[in-house]
Amino acid sequence: MSTNFSVPEPTPQLVKVAESAKEASISLGQSTNKQRCEALTEMANALNDNADEILKANVQDLERSEKEGLNKSLLSRLQLTKTKLKGCIDGVLKVSNLADPIGKRQLHRELNENLILERVTVPLGVLGVIFESRPDALIQIASLAVRSGNGALLKGGSEAKDTNQAIMDSLDKGLRKANVGSGALSLLTTRQESLGLLRLDKFVNLIIPRGSNELVQFIQENTRIPVLGHADGICHLYVDNSVDIDKAISIALDSKIQYPAACNAIETLLIHEDIAEMFLKKGLPIFSSEGVTLKGDTKSQALGVKNKADESDWSKEYLDLILSIKIVRNVNEAIEHIRKYSSRHTEAIVTEDKMVAEKFLSSVDSAGVYHNCSTRFADGFRYGFGAEVGISTQTLPPRGPVGLEGLVTYRYYLRGDGDLVKDFASGDRSFSHIDLPL
Amino acid sequence: MSTNFSVPEPTPQLVKVAESAKEASISLGQSTNKQRCEALTEMANALNDNADEILKANVQDLERSEKEGLNKSLLSRLQLTKTKLKGCIDGVLKVSNLADPIGKRQLHRELNENLILERVTVPLGVLGVIFESRPDALIQIASLAVRSGNGALLKGGSEAKDTNQAIMDSLDKGLRKANVGSGALSLLTTRQESLGLLRLDKFVNLIIPRGSNELVQFIQENTRIPVLGHADGICHLYVDNSVDIDKAISIALDSKIQYPAACNAIETLLIHEDIAEMFLKKGLPIFSSEGVTLKGDTKSQALGVKNKADESDWSKEYLDLILSIKIVRNVNEAIEHIRKYSSRHTEAIVTEDKMVAEKFLSSVDSAGVYHNCSTRFADGFRYGFGAEVGISTQTLPPRGPVGLEGLVTYRYYLRGDGDLVKDFASGDRSFSHIDLPL
Numbered sequence: 001m002s003t004n005f006s007v008p009e010p011t012p013q014l015v016k017v018a019e020s021a022k023e024a025s026i027s028l029g030q031s032t033n034k035q036r037c038e039a040l041t042e043m044a045n046a047l048n049d050n051a052d053e054i055l056k057a058n059v060q061d062l063e064r065s066e067k068e069g070l071n072k073s074l075l076s077r078l079q080l081t082k083t084k085l086k087g088c089i090d091g092v093l094k095v096s097n098l099a100d101p102i103g104k105r106q107l108h109r110e111l112n113e114n115l116i117l118e119r120v121t122v123p124l125g126v127l128g129v130i131f132e133s134r135p136d137a138l139i140q141i142a143s144l145a146v147r148s149g150n151g152a153l154l155k156g157g158s159e160a161k162d163t164n165q166a167i168m169d170s171l172d173k174g175l176r177k178a179n180v181g182s183g184a185l186s187l188l189t190t191r192q193e194s195l196g197l198l199r200l201d202k203f204v205n206l207i208i209p210r211g212s213n214e215l216v217q218f219i220q221e222n223t224r225i226p227v228l229g230h231a232d233g234i235c236h237l238y239v240d241n242s243v244d245i246d247k248a249i250s251i252a253l254d255s256k257i258q259y260p261a262a263c264n265a266i267e268t269l270l271i272h273e274d275i276a277e278m279f280l281k282k283g284l285p286i287f288s289s290e291g292v293t294l295k296g297d298t299k300s301q302a303l304g305v306k307n308k309a310d311e312s313d314w315s316k317e318y319l320d321l322i323l324s325i326k327i328v329r330n331v332n333e334a335i336e337h338i339r340k341y342s343s344r345h346t347e348a349i350v351t352e353d354k355m356v357a358e359k360f361l362s363s364v365d366s367a368g369v370y371h372n373c374s375t376r377f378a379d380g381f382r383y384g385f386g387a388e389v390g391i392s393t394q395t396l397p398p399r400g401p402v403g404l405e406g407l408v409t410y411r412y413y414l415r416g417d418g419d420l421v422k423d424f425a426s427g428d429r430s431f432s433h434i435d436l437p438l
Numbered sequence: 439m440s441t442n443f444s445v446p447e448p449t450p451q452l453v454k455v456a457e458s459a460k461e462a463s464i465s466l467g468q469s470t471n472k473q474r475c476e477a478l479t480e481m482a483n484a485l486n487d488n489a490d491e492i493l494k495a496n497v498q499d500l501e502r503s504e505k506e507g508l509n510k511s512l513l514s515r516l517q518l519t520k521t522k523l524k525g526c527i528d529g530v531l532k533v534s535n536l537a538d539p540i541g542k543r544q545l546h547r548e549l550n551e552n553l554i555l556e557r558v559t560v561p562l563g564v565l566g567v568i569f570e571s572r573p574d575a576l577i578q579i580a581s582l583a584v585r586s587g588n589g590a591l592l593k594g595g596s597e598a599k600d601t602n603q604a605i606m607d608s609l610d611k612g613l614r615k616a617n618v619g620s621g622a623l624s625l626l627t628t629r630q631e632s633l634g635l636l637r638l639d640k641f642v643n644l645i646i647p648r649g650s651n652e653l654v655q656f657i658q659e660n661t662r663i664p665v666l667g668h669a670d671g672i673c674h675l676y677v678d679n680s681v682d683i684d685k686a687i688s689i690a691l692d693s694k695i696q697y698p699a700a701c702n703a704i705e706t707l708l709i710h711e712d713i714a715e716m717f718l719k720k721g722l723p724i725f726s727s728e729g730v731t732l733k734g735d736t737k738s739q740a741l742g743v744k745n746k747a748d749e750s751d752w753s754k755e756y757l758d759l760i761l762s763i764k765i766v767r768n769v770n771e772a773i774e775h776i777r778k779y780s781s782r783h784t785e786a787i788v789t790e791d792k793m794v795a796e797k798f799l800s801s802v803d804s805a806g807v808y809h810n811c812s813t814r815f816a817d818g819f820r821y822g823f824g825a826e827v828g829i830s831t832q833t834l835p836p837r838g839p840v841g842l843e844g845l846v847t848y849r850y851y852l853r854g855d856g857d858l859v860k861d862f863a864s865g866d867r868s869f870s871h872i873d874l875p876l
Contacts, residue, residue: 026801026803030800030801109821109822111815111820111821111822115811115815117821117822122803124833124834125803125833205833205834206833206834220662221662224658224659226832226834244856247855247856250856250858251856251858254858254859254860258858258859258860258863259859357853361851362468363464363468365464365560365563365849366849367849367850368849368850368851368852369849369850369851369852370851370852370853370854371851371852371853371854372853372854372855372856372857373553373852373853373854373855373856373857373858374857374858374859376858376859377549377553377852377857377859378850382549382859382862382869383547383549383555383850384547384549384555384869384871394664395562395563395643395644395847396562396643396644396664396847397835397847397848399847399848399849400849400850401850409833409834409835409837410835410837411803411804411805411806411807411837411838412805412806412807412816412821412838412839413799413806413807413808413809414806414807414808414809414811414815415795415808415809415810415811416808416809416810416811417685417810417811418682418685418688418689418810418811419810419811419812419815420688420689420692420696420811420812420814421692421696421697421812421814421815421820422692422696424820425696431820431822433822
């Protein structure tokens with residue numbers, strides 16, 4: 001595919017940047033937990049020391065972007081207040097308090113006397129991070145990268161270029177002070193570079209996109225480097241017939257309105273026909289009082305849903321106070337609908353029937369499948385991971401909310417004393433395969 | 439990329455086949471361990487019952503392929519003797535004795551009272567398998583797929599088409615008899631179909647190529663579906679200066695000649711300059727008596743290596759009794775050479791200096807890094823996995839030799855009783871994040 005990409009070859013200059021990030025990431029990857037924690041502390045200190053410069057730079061970005069007519073929601077994402085920056089700096093220190101993901105022994109096995117196999121976690125190498133607007137994303141991802149011993153090439157939105165540069169200067173100052181892996185973090189500034197980044201499969205081991213669905217989808221379709229993330233988040237809630245209506249309504253509401261722009265908010269509500277009338281009779285006024293626009297199939301329109309949902313609604317991520325509603329004959333029809341339209345992020349069922357719940361959980365193959373709770377729980381922090389690198393809707397692991405463990409891989413170490421395969425092939429020796437304590 | 443692939447869109451007929459394999463794989467994925475074991479037993483029985491038909495079909499394939507001028511090594515791979523078939527059938531039963539990879543709880547955590555998070559292994563869905571010649575590969579992969587609850591679309595070499603068809607008839611007979619996931623295994627017959635397979639990312643979750651480096655590379659470059667495997671296996675052995683020469687020679691020999699066509703055999707030997715003369719003086723006659731052709735850099739040629747190794751040799755997988763030799767100043771130069779030319783499969787160091795060994799192990803980022811043993815140990819069976827799905831040289835897990843766990847993913851289950859995120863956002867409730875027994 002590399003031959004017929006729609007993205008340009010990386011420039012020699014970009015390749016140089018990637019090579020030196022790779023070089024620096026090797027020493028960072030071999031640093032001790034203590035060194036990496038010190039690096040994060042120094043990064044936080046440097047951000048503190050340079051807070052005024054960073055905020056000044058952010059004001060420049062805001063003024064320029066406003067002149068250039070950047071829309072309000074993007075401007076608010078771009079804005080870095082003193083409080084927001086303080087929060088980011090606290091975040092860096094929190095990351096340093098997370099358990100070290102590196103050097104974890106996952107497997108420890110004797111293959112034969114004095115022939116010992118180990119599987120140990122190691123950093124991935126270099127991350128490629130592409131994020132829009134939010135300068136706080138730069139601080140967060142950079143600290144996660146350093147925590148996990150990875151270098152990173154980071155490309156932010158051009159609207160935030162002054163802020164990002166000021167932040168990166170502080171981060172590198174911190175790394176240099178801690179004297180571990182200085183140069184492992186590098187800021188890309190041009191769109192040309194962020195496209196070239198997608199072709200750096202020799203140097204970049206994982207791409208982390210932070211931005212619109214369009215951005216993520218473009219990246220997924222234009223790189224051979226693994227991408228950690230998801231495009232659409234089309235989540236479903238199915239309300240079964242054996243149900244506590246109030247519980248169902250409150251879960252549906254929370255799943256939709258608690259943060260409508262989130263990927264784990266529901267877009268479609270599936271309702272069992274037996275209780276549809278009761279549910280909507282009680283639910284419609286509540287949804288409307290909460291400002292939720294409902295779009296329904298023919299059956300639900302007959303039960304009072306004002307707007308019509310057409311075929312395209314079932315695969316639409318509204319990211320807004322809009323909810324499509326479909327009435328189904330039973331759990332099987334709900335499962336079929338989900339298989340057809342879900343983005344395999346998170347789906348939930350509300351039912352008091354445990355059998356039906358377990359059928360739903362075993363039949364729906366999304367990263368998260370929930371019973372009697374809000375889909376909004378799909379989040380690395382709520383899962384207790386301490387950090388969230390991203391939420392993956394891929395089938396292969398890491399899947400769902402991904403913490404620091406998504407930024408590491410493993411390596412097999414085998415230590416012997418002159419051991420040869422021919423002796424095992426001949427039968428002179430045989431494998432013991434005794435697991436040893438981790 | 440899907441828009442500018444060099445491979446054709448799948449035919450509507452192929453899509454139908456994929457859809458029904460997907461459909462059948464869902465019931466297979468929900469079957470119990472007992473059911474899947476029964477299925478494997480029935481598959482083995484059916485292969486036994488139809489052994490004569492299978493062997494007859496194989497004779498047809500052999501005769502036709504011989505007429506068509508298929509070369510000797512491919513003919514021998516194509517041939518399925520009674521003994522070989524017997525071995526395959528035993529293999530199916532062995533696979534049914536492997537631990538069930540499905541339904542393993544990897545995480546069990548209380549987020550709050552009565553809000554319980556689980557992470558449980560589940561099948562991937564449908565595997566796409568492309569293998570050359572060897573009909574035994576069909577039996578092996580099919581049994582691994584069923585063991586792990588996955589469906590599979592399998593495309594064998596056209597030279598083996600009669601044998602593969604006879605085998606597949608038996609396998610499906612077995613599945614039908616066990617009445618679990620009949621139709622989950624499907625044989626593709628045309629090259630057109632195997633190309634179309636690469637575009638079925640909606641139905642196929644993992645591609646497993648079994649064949650030449652060229653085949654694997656073509657697949658890796660022409661599909662967005664994850665590929666489990668590796669193209670080149672360019673493995674290195676570095677002989678340090680503080681070394682037991684006899685140990686070093688025997689490890690070098692085993693790593694090269696025990697099975698030269700294997701991906702984990704070494705292609706390049708790196709020797710510390712201080713002991714190069716001693717090593718070669720003793721080693722050259724041994725290598726030549728074993729029929730190994732050595733190709734050396736200038737320094738090693740000066741020490742008696744007959745043939746010249748040019749730049750291209752450092753990135754060549756000979757798959758033969760040929761070994762390139764380079765003399766290096768120290769372990770650092772060895773590590774640099776490996777970083778530049780390795781396919782990141784398996785590398786080894788021979789040294790009595792533990793410090794140097796640990797430096798090598800921590801600095802070389804290949805799937806396997808060994809100390810004082812043969813690179814030929816890089817193998818799922820030798821690691822004690824009971825089966826080997828493939829060996830991956832990707833950075834992300836699964837990496838290195840991959841057993842059944844490479845054919846599963848996981849799903850998060852969250853069970854509550856009306857739990858809402860807004861209550862945690864407001865501070866009315868807070869996460870306990872208590873890990874429960876697995």
